[in-house]
Amino acid sequence: MTVESPGTGTGTRAPTEPADTRQVIRPYGDTTGDGMVQMSFTLPVPAGPRADAAALQLAGKMGLEPASVVHAKPMGPDFTFFIVYGKTRHLIDYASIPAPPEREYPLLTAQEVNLAIRRALNRRLVIVGACIGTDAHTVGIDAILNVKGFAGEKGLEYYREIQVVNMGAQVTVAELVERAKAVDADAVLVSQVVTQRNAHLHNTKQMAAAFHAEYPTAVGPGMGRPLLVVGGPRFDTVTAGDLGVDRIFGRGTTPAEVASFVVHALLPEDATGKDPS
Secondary structure (H helix, E strand, O other): OEEEOOOOOOOOEEEOOOOOOOOEEOOOOOOOOOOEEEEEEEEOOOOOHHHHHHHHHHHHHOOEEEEEEEEEEEOOOOOEEEEEEEEEOOOEEHHHOOOOOOOOOOOOOHHHHHHHHHHHHOOOEEEEEEEEOOOOOOHHHHHHHOOOOEOOEOOHHHOOOEEEEEOOOOEOHHHHHHHHHHOOOOEEEEEOOOOHHHHHHHHHHHHHHHHHHHOOOOOEEOEEEOEEEEEOOOOOOOOHHHHOOOEEEOOOOOHHHHHHHHHHHHOOHHHOOOOOO
16 A cells, blocks of 8 residues: 655655554563563572672573572572572563464363263263372372362362272372273373473373383274373473373363363263364
């Protein structure tokens, strides 16, 4: 599109400047758009003024300038934990960030889950859950499985048509596979909270490999082997395919989301009688 230049009377048209569709944002600290952020980290040095200087130098190299150490605490004789507050120079064009994909299955109520299972299976759906390896943190798996649930939702033990086998913490992969086979599990849920040295990734890959080896002729989940689901706070850098599982759930996942996915993955589409959209 062009416009006539004012005052020329010649009919010449100048190109119109394209509209600026950017949505530039920066962090908020004390006032809107001030760019102030707070971060924490540990350095392998004894606490003291020299350690503080090292923390400030690191903050500067990470783009925080000016920065200040607002908290420093010794972690034994040779480590120091820091909280640093400073101003970042970086900006984000929020408009250029694509929206994450929407959930590909409908979120069902407990009643709808029960009805779908009863229609499709005419028996209870069996789910085995555990924390594997040395992970002793059962908060995640209990939030999904225990009847008390999470975020105001009842756990899967509340669902009449779901039989829950909660094996607890520090379960070996061999024990999990053996129990899943013994109860003819439809789905296996594994929670991994401990992430040091990527233990959660190693444990999950080991678990997935063991199930695929135990069911070598399986076509897929529900077709010769259990559905494999893993959850935890630090799986956002990998995909389910990377780990050999069927689904990864992150922090904040509710029991209804897990139950709805299990129904979506294992039962026919028309079992729920609900539009996927």
